[in-house]
Amino acid sequence: GAVVSQHPSWVICKSGTSVKIECRSLDFQATTMFWYRQFPKQSLMLMATSNEGSKATYEQGVEKDKFLINHASLTLSTLTVTSAHPEDSSFYICSAIGGVAQPQHFGDGTRLSIL
Amino acid sequence: QKEVEQNSGPLSVPEGAIASLNCTYSDRGSQSFFWYRQYSGKSPELIMSIYSNGDKEDGRFTAQLNKASQYVSLLIRDSQPSDSATYLCAGNSGNTPLVFGKGTRLSVIA
Numbered sequence: 212g213a214v215v216s217q218h219p220s221w222v223i224c225k226s227g228t229s230v231k232i233e234c235r236s237l238d239f240q241a242t243t244m245f246w247y248r249q250f251p252k253q254s255l256m257l258m259a260t261s262n263e264g265s266k267a268t269y270e271q272g273v274e275k276d277k278f279l280i281n282h283a284s285l286t287l288s289t290l291t292v293t294s295a296h297p298e299d300s301s302f303y304i305c306s307a308i309g310g311v312a313q314p315q316h317f318g319d320g321t322r323l324s325i326l
Numbered sequence: 327q328k329e330v331e332q333n334s335g336p337l338s339v340p341e342g343a344i345a346s347l348n349c350t351y352s353d354r355g356s357q358s359f360f361w362y363r364q365y366s367g368k369s370p371e372l373i374m375s376i377y378s379n380g381d382k383e384d385g386r387f388t389a390q391l392n393k394a395s396q397y398v399s400l401l402i403r404d405s406q407p408s409d410s411a412t413y414l415c416a417g418n419s420g421n422t423p424l425v426f427g428k429g430t431r432l433s434v435i436a
């Protein structure tokens with residue numbers, strides 16, 4: 212089955228640090244990748260949609276200068292949380308889709324804790 | 327506004343029973359529907375996809391789609407305690423982002 216790898220699984224860092232999260236599709240080419248954030252006991256919130264080689268489309272209320280997304284190839288997208296603060300602490304999950312009408316496959320998520 | 331509605335639960339069923347999870351959606355243009363299972367602290371895992379009206383069975387799981395009623399359901403037969411999780415219903419058309427429901431929490435009691 213389709214496998215999406217997300218790295219790292221856990222990050223604990225000081226306030227003001229920038230954190231990069233990688234999302235890779237291991238056995239398929241991802242035409243589109245998505246980044247979500249989930250706070251405890253809440254539903255998934257879509258942050259942005261990224262297509263290879265083009266700028267990401269951010270959802271309303273998501274700061275594009277704070278959450279930098281790069282989708283450099285058909286198998287890799289990165290999310291960089293710049294100058295992270297405690298309120299950015301959350302569970303960040305990426306997903307990838309291989310084509311039209313295909314299901315989204317999720318990475319294992321990254322738990323980010325900002326001290 | 328495209329919406330997917332689910333009862334948040336918790337839905338409690340005894341072990342061995344059938345669990346029935348329901349979902350309605352507002353966008354008539356949605357063509358593809360998916361059920362994901364999410365354990366606490368983990369990312370969603372795809373269980374079933376369904377694209378046409380009717381039933382689709384995979385092991386203990388059966389997904390049902392009725393586009394006229396804009397209704398999707400998931401039946402879990404012979405429910406096990408390990409099935410206890412939050413079940414997310416989602417739909418989309420083409421390559422657009424999935425619209426997720428808020429999930430139904432299922433608890434299977436041993």
